[in-house]
Amino acid sequence: MTETPLSMAPLLALFAGIFATYLVGRIRHKRASEATGVVAIASLLVALGATWSLWTAPLPTEYAIGGSGVGIQVTALGIFLSVVACLLGLAVAVYATAGTDDEGATELYYPLLLAAVAGVVGIGFAADLFSLYVFFEVMAVATYALVPFAVERSTAVEAGFKYVVMNAVGSLLAIFGISLVYAETGGTLAYGPVADALSGTTGVATAAVLFLVVGFGVKAAIVPLHTWVPDAYAESPAGASALLAGLATPAAAVAMIKALSVFPGAIPVGLVLVVFGAITMTVGNFLALGQRDLKRLLAYSSIPHVGYVIFGFGIGFHGGFSVAVDGALFHVLANAFMKGGAFLAVGAIGYRLASADVANPRHLDDLAGIGYRMPIAAGAIAVAVLALAGVPPLAGFWGKLLIVVGAAEVSGWVGVALALLVIGNSFLSLGYYLPVLRSLFAAPDDAVGSVARTPTLLAIPVLGLTAGTILLGIVPSVGFDLVGPATDVLLSGVMP
Amino acid sequence: MTALAYAVAVALLLVGLAAVLSGANAVKTLIGVELASKGVLVNFVATDPAGSQGIVILLILIDAIVVAVLLGLVVAVYRQHDTLDLDALGRLTW
Amino acid sequence: MTTLTAAALVATVGLAVVAVAARDFLVSILSLSGASVGLAVYFYLAGAPIAAVFEAVVAAGLVTVLFLMMISLTDAETATLIEGRKLPVVGLALGALLGVSLVVWGWLGGLSTGGGSEIELAEALWAERSVDLLAVTVLLFVGVLGIVRLTAERFDATDEPITGDRGPTDADGASGNTEGDT
Numbered sequence A: 001m002t003e004t005p006l007s008m009a010p011l012l013a014l015f016a017g018i019f020a021t022y023l024v025g026r027i028r029h030k031r032a033s034e035a036t037g038v039v040a041i042a043s044l045l046v047a048l049g050a051t052w053s054l055w056t057a058p059l060p061t062e063y064a065i066g067g068s069g070v071g072i073q074v075t076a077l078g079i080f081l082s083v084v085a086c087l088l089g090l091a092v093a094v095y096a097t098a099g100t101d102d103e104g105a106t107e108l109y110y111p112l113l114l115a116a117v118a119g120v121v122g123i124g125f126a127a128d129l130f131s132l133y134v135f136f137e138v139m140a141v142a143t144y145a146l147v148p149f150a151v152e153r154s155t156a157v158e159a160g161f162k163y164v165v166m167n168a169v170g171s172l173l174a175i176f177g178i179s180l181v182y183a184e185t186g187g188t189l190a191y192g193p194v195a196d197a198l199s200g201t202t203g204v205a206t207a208a209v210l211f212l213v214v215g216f217g218v219k220a221a222i223v224p225l226h227t228w229v230p231d232a233y234a235e236s237p238a239g240a241s242a243l244l245a246g247l248a249t250p251a252a253a254v255a256m257i258k259a260l261s262v263f264p265g266a267i268p269v270g271l272v273l274v275v276f277g278a279i280t281m282t283v284g285n286f287l288a289l290g291q292r293d294l295k296r297l298l299a300y301s302s303i304p305h306v307g308y309v310i311f312g313f314g315i316g317f318h319g320g321f322s323v324a325v326d327g328a329l330f331h332v333l334a335n336a337f338m339k340g341g342a343f344l345a346v347g348a349i350g351y352r353l354a355s356a357d358v359a360n361p362r363h364l365d366d367l368a369g370i371g372y373r374m375p376i377a378a379g380a381i382a383v384a385v386l387a388l389a390g391v392p393p394l395a396g397f398w399g400k401l402l403i404v405v406g407a408a409e410v411s412g413w414v415g416v417a418l419a420l421l422v423i424g425n426s427f428l429s430l431g432y433y434l435p436v437l438r439s440l441f442a443a444p445d446d447a448v449g450s451v452a453r454t455p456t457l458l459a460i461p462v463l464g465l466t467a468g469t470i471l472l473g474i475v476p477s478v479g480f481d482l483v484g485p486a487t488d489v490l491l492s493g494v495m496p
Numbered sequence B: 001m002t003a004l005a006y007a008v009a010v011a012l013l014l015v016g017l018a019a020v021l022s023g024a025n026a027v028k029t030l031i032g033v034e035l036a037s038k039g040v041l042v043n044f045v046a047t048d049p050a051g052s053q054g055i056v057i058l059l060i061l062i063d064a065i066v067v068a069v070l071l072g073l074v075v076a077v078y079r080q081h082d083t084l085d086l087d088a089l090g091r092l093t094w
Numbered sequence C: 001m002t003t004l005t006a007a008a009l010v011a012t013v014g015l016a017v018v019a020v021a022a023r024d025f026l027v028s029i030l031s032l033s034g035a036s037v038g039l040a041v042y043f044y045l046a047g048a049p050i051a052a053v054f055e056a057v058v059a060a061g062l063v064t065v066l067f068l069m070m071i072s073l074t075d076a077e078t079a080t081l082i083e084g085r086k087l088p089v090v091g092l093a094l095g096a097l098l099g100v101s102l103v104v105w106g107w108l109g110g111l112s113t114g115g116g117s118e119i120e121l122a123e124a125l126w127a128e129r130s131v132d133l134l135a136v137t138v139l140l141f142v143g144v145l146g147i148v149r150l151t152a153e154r155f156d157a158t159d160e161p162i163t164g165d166r167g168p169t170d171a172d173g174a175s176g177n178t179e180g181d182t
Helices: A005-026 A032-056 A076-096 A106-125 A129-146 A154-185 A191-197 A203-219 A229-235 A238-260 A269-288 A294-319 A322-354 A375-388 A395-409 A412-440 A456-474 A477-491 B002-022 B026-047 B053-081 C002-021 C025-046 C049-074 C076-084 C086-111 C116-128 C130-150
Strands: A061-063 A072-074
Touching (some): A032 A076, A072 A076, A076 A106, A154 B026, A203 A238, A229 A294, A238 A294, A456 A477, B053 C049, B053 C116, B053 C130, C025 C049, C116 C130
16 A cells, blocks of 8 residues: 555645635625636646546555554545546536525535535545544535525525434434444454454444444435435525535445445345345335426435445345446446436526526426426436436446346346346336426426526536436446446455 | 443433434434434443544534534524424424 | 442433433533533543543533523523523533543643643644544534524515625525526
8 A cells, every 4th residue: 555645635625625715705706706616616626636646546545644543545436436526516616606506605605515525535535434434524514504505595494404403313323333333343443453353243243234324324315214305405505406416415325335344244234235225216216206396306316316326235245246336336426417417407497497487496387398498407307317217328227237237146036026126116217207308398388488598607517417427328438447446445345 | 330331322322312303392402412422422432541532532523513503503493483392393303 | 430430421321311301491401511521520530531621621611602602592581591690600611611620630630740641642642533633624614614604694674685795685595696698
């Protein structure tokens, strides 16, 4: 393991961005929003560039400030998370430059966005269980302030309160689980030593697994801990909801997996994940059926997608089928593009319709026909929705395919049943995705018919994410190259 | 000695969770979160008192920050509804 | 020493139960504060002196003050109670803090080999968790930003922004910035 200061670069770039965007945002100037946005974009680009050069360096690398103690550890998994986080963060930052999200509080919005991204990057680079928790909290607290960002709206504040209380409880259950691991190992939390110390099954270790699953599961929106999702996603500003759905929720699932990877095979971690994943994807799909509010529909539909990811991880851990883990990680990447693009596009539509005489700019009936007036935003939603349903050759297809293949590798009829479960769920999701398409391109009424086009600054990130969805679908090998080494890291133990 | 400490840790966790789940008012919820977090601290100190201090100190700080944000949120909720009673605010309970 | 440690633990749990069961906000908050002090005493007696100081200062001190501030902002009844009994309440809090600090310094002075050991210990702690410390510093900043946002004043009835820096926003809260159309 080589020790290079470059390892800290992505995190430091993002940390610097957090402070810099606050300072620049405080400047009272007409173009403050754009300037702050530029600073945020610059910080994200530096982080992305540093991640790229770490990717080309011999992995894994590590770094500790002061040369000793627990620092950070750069593995392929960390690179993967960093890439996903920075790319989606870039899209959201560009979107935020238009100033439609931040309710005038520019100097507070950008730092919070960057902090959420930094938290996810830190989750990837964390060198031991406690660091994992610390960066998880950085991401979480940033979202605590982002969800109720529109403080004047009572529904936003209510959604925020419910979100924060549930997630704070989840976080504390997770750290309680970590403290149980600490008690079992007698005082260490580094991945390698923990894995060695936990070589037998004990009651405490099993309890720790349960605490970790439930604790991280709240933020990962596992059923039945998902009840905060619809309100929180729907009430947060467009960029924040894109970050929540495309980054924070899947990152919580990855954090869970990273924490669970230290437990010995004797504890049926994989089985627990398969069961929870199956329940989550099925219940989630049923919950989304019949939703007529577009943003809430997308929110509900995020639940089954995390279900696929958890299911894939479970299959991978249960039988050592790395293809399922490949699929799950690929789906995390794809989901960032699909969900991110969808939420940003919904935000753009909502922004335009807010100034028109429309009763509820997010209701499928009220926004009927918007596709003819805002082709970019509606087209993005159409692509995203098809991709989310798993239609080839779009991004959402490949992740699910690999997960299905992995499930089928489980021996006997169980494997076939599991594979069919995933396929069935994909078809089920068409039940609520297709009405969206129909509504977008139905006949518009007067109010919708006179709406202006998608604003440029909002259209650019939407187009970028849509292009990514299409490209990932046509040329998935790019994604596979990124995901493959990360899978190896996960399955062979997070410490080399 | 350590057995008592671990028992206390679990007790604090349960007391805190009970406060949160009872959902009576916002203050009780926050106090519950704080108490359960203290249970976690006891777990760490009981295992390795001197060595866990780095972790414990950072956890104390993190808990304080989280509860401060929660308090800010309660203030925001209060400004909207003029009450801290969670039963009156039907949508906020599970 | 062991009986004292056990007593501290039991006292902590006892006060925790009181904090949860009490109907009065003030009793709850002060019991929480007491539980924090009990915990700090336990930390010290168990051999985690620096953690004890942090728990006393942050949990028993700062968090209690934050709770009391929040209560005085939201519950007028309790606020008047605090007003009326402010002197005793503050005195109690300070006294607890002072008591714990005295115990800590006294025993530390008796046990340590010199004034340098605490600093060495602190340096060791810092070096061991440097990245996490940096992350928590950022977390502190993020938390403060969040609180600033959450406690921002609402618009009053005359629709005048009280803290709005960029002028009034429309009913949906979207601030209209000009941007080019596609």
